[in-house]
Amino acid sequence: MSAVERLSVFKTYKLYVGGKFPRSESGRVYEVTDKKGNWLANVPLSSRKDARDAVVAARKAFGGWSGATAYNRGQVLYRVAEMLEGRKEQFVREVAESEGLSKPKAAAVVDAAIDRWVWYAGWTDKIAQVVGGGNPVAGPFFNLSSPEPTGVVVVLAPQESSFLGLVSVIAPVIATGNTAIVVASERAPLPALSLGEVLATSDLPGGVVNVLSGRTAEIATPLAAHQDVNAIDLAGAGTDDGLAKELEIAAADNLKRVLRPQPVDGADWAATPGTERMTAFLETKTVWHPTGALGASGSSY
């Protein structure tokens, strides 16, 4: 009896929207190749309706996620790191293929990405102390500022750094309580779509992160104009000046917060980020509270 060669089982890459893994509403897919042009997988080519569904899912998740305690959010983000650790091999392979890196270099990138989750997990209950606090005012008031999440944030993931760059733009957005719609790197979306599977098993409520793959320009345009989106991070629009400008104009219509594309090349994603990506999507709420009448002997406080 001759040994039968086993047929390999290919993975169907799907979107991650509202905690579920749908195909594109349009039924379209496109081919993803490695740096040398070898076929890797077919992935969904999202339409504007997938984007619309993602906004609905993100809006629905916002109340619960922004209302969760910062400590709890930190635990969830740390859990993402734990889950990634167990699936490191898969991500090393996908990053190596997508970005044309050697295995050791790809492993270093994945390690850095896992550490990035831990880094932001630590920030969830500390950012408020850094950017908020008591303000000295000239009057009998307690004056307190506290940061609150902006809302639903669209994130255009970096085109080149398909995993470390991706994590570096998602984690700061959700760490502070926003919900995100992530448009994966157009050329290398596989790590992003696989990250969706990790997030689904990390206690992250469905809809907090929604991952779409496809043509960045096609998906980003309706999202930038969407009236129920509160902010947009243009990190992945950077290679195309025309697109970034067009998106900024569309975003201005309902006064979205816009984080302009920063000139970041591959190396910089590895550097320890500052708090800028978190503070870009925060609103400051300030409360004035009367201290009460000051008696003849001065404040009793």
Added chain:
Amino acid sequence: MPTNAPSAAHALTDVTASDRTLRRFLHGLPGVDAVGLEARAASLGTRSIKTTAKAYAIDLAISMVDLTTLEGADTPGKVRALGAKAVRPDPTDRTAPPTAAVCVYPDMVPVAKEAVAGSTVKVASVATAFPAGRAPLSVKLADVREAVAAGADEIDMVIDRGAFLAGDYSKVYDEITAVKEACGTAARLKVIFETGELSTYDNIRRASWLGMLAGADFIKTSTGKVAVNATPANTLLMLEAVRDFRAQTGVQVGVKPAGGIRTSKDAIKFLVLVNETAGEDWLDNHWFRFGASSLLNDLLMQRQKLATGRYSGPDYVTVD
């Protein structure tokens, strides 16, 4: 367009002569093919309605909404706000049509009447011990008379599901005719079957015919207070009933699905059902209504999307 003649005038008079004839007629109605009905309703839900047809459908659906608030916590202020919204659903766009009616509890009719004064918006009132319908007939009739006297243009009554399920069709029939009489010529009568409590499609068909025989101007699926409300299948069944009733008697009866219709997509599916089943004559708010509250906001958001090309959000419609 055929109008409502008194129920005594139509061809089925002898059916209602006695309890036995009524029962024989209702049980003689053909059984419903449940699988076929649901498949038909589902297949009609797959139509793609786009661009100008969608714009037409959205405006038509807005004009068919019975904007409803039926809560124990209703205040005059809330009813006034609802009335203002019915008259001008989208304050930023004067081309948006007004809704068909506002639907409130009887004690809120005067407030609603004042809020929609001078517009085409009608005031509908639920009555007859809504939503359970478990009250003596005299109480139910008093409820109806009060609402009509307060100026209600339409009365939404609930049938006695207990009597219907027990097979006491004459009691249900007599109650509907009594309420119809109490409405007089001042108010149109909508009869609510609470399809979610009737258990079978056969029962929904029987209830539809019973209601129409008793003189209903509208047959309505449900109160919106139970788990299962309007579905495409039970609405399709009722549309078939009004179509067949008109074919036999020449009397046209309206249909109102209520409860659970929340998105424009759903509403448009119902309009397709209407057009394909009952026909174009029913594509008018005199003959078809949506009992809904949150649906209107979704219709308005879709309308804004069509007008501007951008997706709208709940921040740009009124909260109610």
